[in-house]
Amino acid sequence: MDFTRRETMAIGGAALLVASLPRGAQAATVDELIAEFTGGADVADSGVELTAPEIAENGNTVPIEVSAESAEAIMVLAAGNPTPPVATFTFGPLAASHYASTRIRLAGTQDVIAVAKLSDGTFARTSKNVKVTIGGCGG
Amino acid sequence: MAEGVRPRVKVPRSASAGDAITIKTLISHPMESGQRKDSDGNTIPRSIINRFTCEFNGESVVDVKMEPAISTNPYFEFEATVPEAGEFKFTWYDDDGSVYEETKAIEVG
Numbered sequence: 001m002d003f004t005r006r007e008t009m010a011i012g013g014a015a016l017l018v019a020s021l022p023r024g025a026q027a028a029t030v031d032e033l034i035a036e037f038t039g040g041a042d043v044a045d046s047g048v049e050l051t052a053p054e055i056a057e058n059g060n061t062v063p064i065e066v067s068a069e070s071a072e073a074i075m076v077l078a079a080g081n082p083t084p085p086v087a088t089f090t091f092g093p094l095a096a097s098h099y100a101s102t103r104i105r106l107a108g109t110q111d112v113i114a115v116a117k118l119s120d121g122t123f124a125r126t127s128k129n130v131k132v133t134i135g136g137c138g139g
Numbered sequence: 140m141a142e143g144v145r146p147r148v149k150v151p152r153s154a155s156a157g158d159a160i161t162i163k164t165l166i167s168h169p170m171e172s173g174q175r176k177d178s179d180g181n182t183i184p185r186s187i188i189n190r191f192t193c194e195f196n197g198e199s200v201v202d203v204k205m206e207p208a209i210s211t212n213p214y215f216e217f218e219a220t221v222p223e224a225g226e227f228k229f230t231w232y233d234d235d236g237s238v239y240e241e242t243k244a245i246e247v248g
Contacts, residue, residue, distance in 0.1 A: 061210040078208055082174055086208040089217075092199025096159030096218035100201065103210040105172065 030079045034115055037075050037088075038123045047124030048074065048116035059106040059132040067099035068116040068124065074100070079127075080110025108135045144168050148229055150243040154221045162193065162200075165214045166231055166239060172207035188213060188239075190232040196225040223247055 034043065048068035056062040066074045066089065076086040089100045098116075106112070113127040149163040166188065173185025187207055193200040200219045219227070224247040231239040 081208055083207060085206040087206060088204040090199075090202040090204070092194075092201060094195050094198050094200045094220050094222070096220040099218055100203070101214075101216040102203075103214050105208045105210055 030077055030084050030113065033075075033077060033084060034113075034125070037115055037117070041121075041123055043115065043123045043125045045125065047118060047122075048114050048126050050076075050112065050114040050126050050128050052112050052128045052130050054129075055131045055133070056106060057133045059108065059135045061103040062106050062130060062132070063101065063103050064112065065099065065101040066114045066116075067097065068114075068118065069098065070119040071098040071116040072119055073117045074098070075115045076104070077113040077115070078104065078106055078110060079113060081105070081107045086112075106130060106132045106135070108132050144231075144233075144237075144239055146229065146231065146239050146241040148227075148241050148243055150227055150245060153246040153248050156222060156247045158221050159218050160221055160245075161216065161218050162227070163214070163216045164191075164193070164229055164241075165212060167212050168231075168233075170207070170209060170211045170213060174207065186234050188231045188233050191215060192230045193217070193219070194228045194230075195219060195221070196223070200227075221245055221247065 051065035052062065066076060068074055071091060073088060073090045075088045077084045078086050086104050091098050109131045111127045111129050113125060115123060115125040117123055144167055146166040151160050154160050168188055171183055171186040175183045177183055185207060189205050191203045191205060201217050203215065224245060227243045229241045
Protein backbone atom coordinates (compact mmCIF):
# COMPACT_ATOMS: atom_id res chain seq x y z
CA MET A 1 0.00 0.00 0.00
CA ASP A 2 1.49 3.29 -1.08
CA PHE A 3 0.76 6.57 0.59
CA THR A 4 1.19 9.91 -1.10
CA ARG A 5 2.97 12.58 0.88
CA ARG A 6 -0.34 14.29 1.58
CA GLU A 7 -1.90 11.11 2.99
CA THR A 8 1.12 10.44 5.15
CA MET A 9 0.91 13.91 6.60
CA ALA A 10 -2.77 13.52 7.28
CA ILE A 11 -2.33 10.19 9.06
CA GLY A 12 0.60 11.49 11.09
CA GLY A 13 -1.35 14.58 12.05
CA ALA A 14 -4.37 12.55 13.11
CA ALA A 15 -2.23 10.21 15.19
CA LEU A 16 -0.56 13.14 16.89
CA LEU A 17 -3.91 14.73 17.62
CA VAL A 18 -5.26 11.53 19.19
CA ALA A 19 -2.10 11.06 21.27
CA SER A 20 -2.14 14.62 22.53
CA LEU A 21 -5.77 14.68 23.65
CA PRO A 22 -6.20 14.66 27.40
CA ARG A 23 -7.59 11.44 28.75
CA GLY A 24 -11.05 12.82 29.51
CA ALA A 25 -11.55 14.06 25.98
CA GLN A 26 -11.23 10.53 24.65
CA ALA A 27 -14.52 9.42 26.14
CA ALA A 28 -15.61 6.78 23.69
CA THR A 29 -18.83 7.39 21.86
CA VAL A 30 -21.86 5.20 22.37
CA ASP A 31 -21.38 3.51 19.00
CA GLU A 32 -17.79 2.68 19.79
CA LEU A 33 -18.73 1.28 23.18
CA ILE A 34 -21.42 -0.90 21.66
CA ALA A 35 -19.02 -2.09 18.95
CA GLU A 36 -16.49 -2.96 21.62
CA PHE A 37 -19.08 -4.89 23.61
CA THR A 38 -20.46 -6.80 20.63
CA GLY A 39 -17.22 -7.20 18.75
CA GLY A 40 -18.91 -5.65 15.73
CA ALA A 41 -21.68 -8.27 15.54
CA ASP A 42 -25.18 -7.35 14.39
CA VAL A 43 -27.49 -6.14 17.12
CA ALA A 44 -31.16 -7.09 17.06
CA ASP A 45 -33.86 -4.68 18.18
CA SER A 46 -35.69 -7.02 20.52
CA GLY A 47 -34.71 -9.46 23.22
CA VAL A 48 -33.77 -7.12 26.01
CA GLU A 49 -35.97 -4.99 28.20
CA LEU A 50 -35.17 -1.74 29.91
CA THR A 51 -37.49 -0.16 32.43
CA ALA A 52 -36.89 3.45 33.28
CA PRO A 53 -39.19 6.30 34.28
CA GLU A 54 -40.46 8.55 31.50
CA ILE A 55 -39.77 11.59 33.62
CA ALA A 56 -37.14 11.63 36.33
CA GLU A 57 -37.36 14.60 38.64
CA ASN A 58 -33.93 14.09 40.10
CA GLY A 59 -31.16 12.99 37.76
CA ASN A 60 -29.04 11.91 40.70
CA THR A 61 -31.00 8.74 41.33
CA VAL A 62 -32.96 7.36 38.43
CA PRO A 63 -34.19 3.82 39.08
CA ILE A 64 -33.72 1.49 36.13
CA GLU A 65 -34.27 -2.20 35.52
CA VAL A 66 -32.79 -4.36 32.83
CA SER A 67 -33.77 -7.88 31.93
CA ALA A 68 -33.25 -10.25 29.08
CA GLU A 69 -34.05 -13.91 28.85
CA SER A 70 -30.88 -15.98 28.68
CA ALA A 71 -28.60 -12.98 28.73
CA GLU A 72 -24.99 -13.52 29.64
CA ALA A 73 -24.29 -9.86 30.09
CA ILE A 74 -26.14 -6.58 29.80
CA MET A 75 -24.40 -3.26 29.30
CA VAL A 76 -26.17 -0.01 30.15
CA LEU A 77 -25.19 3.28 28.55
CA ALA A 78 -26.40 6.83 29.04
CA ALA A 79 -25.87 8.56 25.72
CA GLY A 80 -26.02 12.08 27.10
CA ASN A 81 -23.71 11.74 30.10
CA PRO A 82 -20.16 13.14 30.10
CA THR A 83 -19.01 9.52 30.21
CA PRO A 84 -21.64 7.26 28.62
CA PRO A 85 -20.88 3.91 30.33
CA VAL A 86 -23.14 3.21 33.31
CA ALA A 87 -22.70 -0.43 34.25
CA THR A 88 -22.19 -3.89 32.82
CA PHE A 89 -24.00 -6.77 34.50
CA THR A 90 -22.49 -10.20 33.94
CA PHE A 91 -24.75 -13.02 35.05
CA GLY A 92 -23.27 -16.19 36.54
CA PRO A 93 -24.63 -19.74 36.56
CA LEU A 94 -26.67 -19.09 39.70
CA ALA A 95 -28.50 -16.02 38.45
CA ALA A 96 -32.15 -17.08 38.61
CA SER A 97 -33.52 -14.58 36.15
CA HIS A 98 -31.37 -12.34 34.07
CA TYR A 99 -32.68 -9.28 35.71
CA ALA A 100 -31.09 -6.49 37.68
CA SER A 101 -32.24 -3.21 39.09
CA THR A 102 -30.16 -0.25 40.20
CA ARG A 103 -30.12 3.55 40.40
CA ILE A 104 -28.16 5.70 38.02
CA ARG A 105 -27.18 9.31 37.40
CA LEU A 106 -28.33 11.15 34.31
CA ALA A 107 -26.88 14.52 33.39
CA GLY A 108 -30.00 15.59 31.51
CA THR A 109 -32.81 14.44 29.26
CA GLN A 110 -31.38 11.68 27.12
CA ASP A 111 -31.60 8.13 25.85
CA VAL A 112 -30.64 5.28 28.12
CA ILE A 113 -29.46 2.27 26.14
CA ALA A 114 -29.22 -1.38 27.15
CA VAL A 115 -27.29 -3.89 25.06
CA ALA A 116 -27.52 -7.58 25.96
CA LYS A 117 -25.27 -10.43 25.00
CA LEU A 118 -27.54 -13.46 24.72
CA SER A 119 -26.45 -17.02 25.41
CA ASP A 120 -26.70 -17.99 21.73
CA GLY A 121 -24.04 -15.41 20.93
CA THR A 122 -26.34 -12.79 19.45
CA PHE A 123 -26.86 -9.29 20.72
CA ALA A 124 -29.94 -7.22 21.38
CA ARG A 125 -30.40 -3.60 22.23
CA THR A 126 -33.11 -1.28 23.36
CA SER A 127 -33.25 2.32 24.41
CA LYS A 128 -35.54 4.54 26.36
CA ASN A 129 -35.79 8.30 26.50
CA VAL A 130 -35.81 9.70 30.01
CA LYS A 131 -36.73 13.31 30.67
CA VAL A 132 -34.68 14.72 33.51
CA THR A 133 -35.83 17.81 35.40
CA ILE A 134 -32.68 18.36 37.48
CA GLY A 135 -29.43 16.95 36.12
CA GLY A 136 -27.31 14.65 38.20
CA CYS A 137 -23.76 15.71 37.55
CA GLY A 138 -23.35 18.34 40.21
CA GLY A 139 -23.33 21.15 37.67
CA MET B 140 -10.80 4.69 52.07
CA ALA B 141 -14.10 6.47 51.82
CA GLU B 142 -15.58 7.23 55.23
CA GLY B 143 -18.39 5.32 56.79
CA VAL B 144 -18.84 2.66 54.15
CA ARG B 145 -21.42 0.17 55.37
CA PRO B 146 -22.84 -2.63 53.27
CA ARG B 147 -26.42 -3.72 53.83
CA VAL B 148 -27.81 -6.84 52.25
CA LYS B 149 -31.27 -8.38 52.36
CA VAL B 150 -31.44 -12.11 51.78
CA PRO B 151 -34.26 -14.39 52.96
CA ARG B 152 -33.23 -16.63 55.85
CA SER B 153 -34.43 -19.80 54.23
CA ALA B 154 -35.63 -21.07 50.89
CA SER B 155 -36.52 -24.35 49.23
CA ALA B 156 -33.83 -26.00 47.15
CA GLY B 157 -33.87 -24.70 43.61
CA ASP B 158 -35.88 -21.62 44.53
CA ALA B 159 -35.25 -18.23 43.01
CA ILE B 160 -34.84 -15.58 45.66
CA THR B 161 -34.59 -11.82 45.37
CA ILE B 162 -31.53 -10.18 46.85
CA LYS B 163 -31.26 -6.48 47.58
CA THR B 164 -27.98 -4.81 48.36
CA LEU B 165 -27.08 -1.29 49.34
CA ILE B 166 -23.73 0.13 50.33
CA SER B 167 -23.20 3.62 51.68
CA HIS B 168 -20.60 5.28 49.52
CA PRO B 169 -20.37 8.81 48.05
CA MET B 170 -19.50 7.55 44.53
CA GLU B 171 -17.67 10.77 43.69
CA SER B 172 -17.95 10.91 39.92
CA GLY B 173 -14.91 13.01 39.11
CA GLN B 174 -17.17 15.51 37.33
CA ARG B 175 -18.01 17.76 40.26
CA LYS B 176 -16.09 20.84 41.29
CA ASP B 177 -15.61 22.20 44.79
CA SER B 178 -16.28 25.83 45.79
CA ASP B 179 -12.83 26.89 44.51
CA GLY B 180 -13.48 25.41 41.09
CA ASN B 181 -11.13 22.49 41.52
CA THR B 182 -12.32 19.15 40.23
CA ILE B 183 -13.04 16.70 43.02
CA PRO B 184 -11.17 13.52 42.09
CA ARG B 185 -13.14 10.42 41.19
CA SER B 186 -13.64 7.94 43.99
CA ILE B 187 -16.15 5.22 43.30
CA ILE B 188 -16.80 1.55 43.80
CA ASN B 189 -15.94 0.07 40.43
CA ARG B 190 -17.04 -3.52 40.80
CA PHE B 191 -19.62 -5.52 42.72
CA THR B 192 -19.86 -9.29 42.81
CA CYS B 193 -22.19 -11.78 44.41
CA GLU B 194 -21.23 -15.43 44.81
CA PHE B 195 -23.01 -18.39 46.34
CA ASN B 196 -20.73 -21.15 47.68
CA GLY B 197 -18.06 -19.93 45.30
CA GLU B 198 -20.24 -19.84 42.18
CA SER B 199 -20.98 -16.54 40.54
CA VAL B 200 -24.46 -15.04 40.67
CA VAL B 201 -23.77 -11.62 39.25
CA ASP B 202 -20.72 -9.50 38.54
CA VAL B 203 -21.29 -5.82 37.90
CA LYS B 204 -18.79 -3.43 36.40
CA MET B 205 -19.70 -0.01 37.76
CA GLU B 206 -18.99 3.40 36.30
CA PRO B 207 -19.31 6.90 37.78
CA ALA B 208 -22.91 7.07 36.52
CA ILE B 209 -24.06 4.79 39.34
CA SER B 210 -25.78 6.84 42.04
CA THR B 211 -24.50 7.59 45.52
CA ASN B 212 -25.06 4.64 47.86
CA PRO B 213 -25.15 2.03 45.07
CA TYR B 214 -28.20 -0.19 45.17
CA PHE B 215 -28.62 -3.48 43.35
CA GLU B 216 -31.49 -5.87 43.17
CA PHE B 217 -31.26 -9.22 41.41
CA GLU B 218 -32.39 -12.82 41.65
CA ALA B 219 -30.42 -15.90 42.56
CA THR B 220 -31.06 -19.62 42.50
CA VAL B 221 -30.42 -21.49 45.73
CA PRO B 222 -29.48 -25.10 44.93
CA GLU B 223 -28.44 -26.00 48.51
CA ALA B 224 -27.83 -24.43 51.89
CA GLY B 225 -24.83 -22.21 51.97
CA GLU B 226 -23.50 -18.73 52.05
CA PHE B 227 -23.84 -15.71 49.81
CA LYS B 228 -20.74 -13.62 49.59
CA PHE B 229 -20.98 -10.01 48.46
CA THR B 230 -17.89 -8.03 47.55
CA TRP B 231 -17.47 -4.39 46.59
CA TYR B 232 -14.21 -3.13 45.12
CA ASP B 233 -13.31 0.51 45.73
CA ASP B 234 -11.17 2.66 43.40
CA ASP B 235 -8.68 3.14 46.23
CA GLY B 236 -8.10 -0.58 46.57
CA SER B 237 -10.38 -1.14 49.55
CA VAL B 238 -12.56 -4.22 49.42
CA TYR B 239 -15.81 -4.35 51.36
CA GLU B 240 -17.30 -7.76 52.10
CA GLU B 241 -20.51 -9.10 53.51
CA THR B 242 -21.76 -12.67 53.86
CA LYS B 243 -25.23 -14.04 54.44
CA ALA B 244 -26.04 -17.65 55.19
CA ILE B 245 -29.22 -19.24 53.88
CA GLU B 246 -30.88 -22.46 54.98
CA VAL B 247 -32.75 -24.87 52.81
CA GLY B 248 -35.85 -26.30 54.35
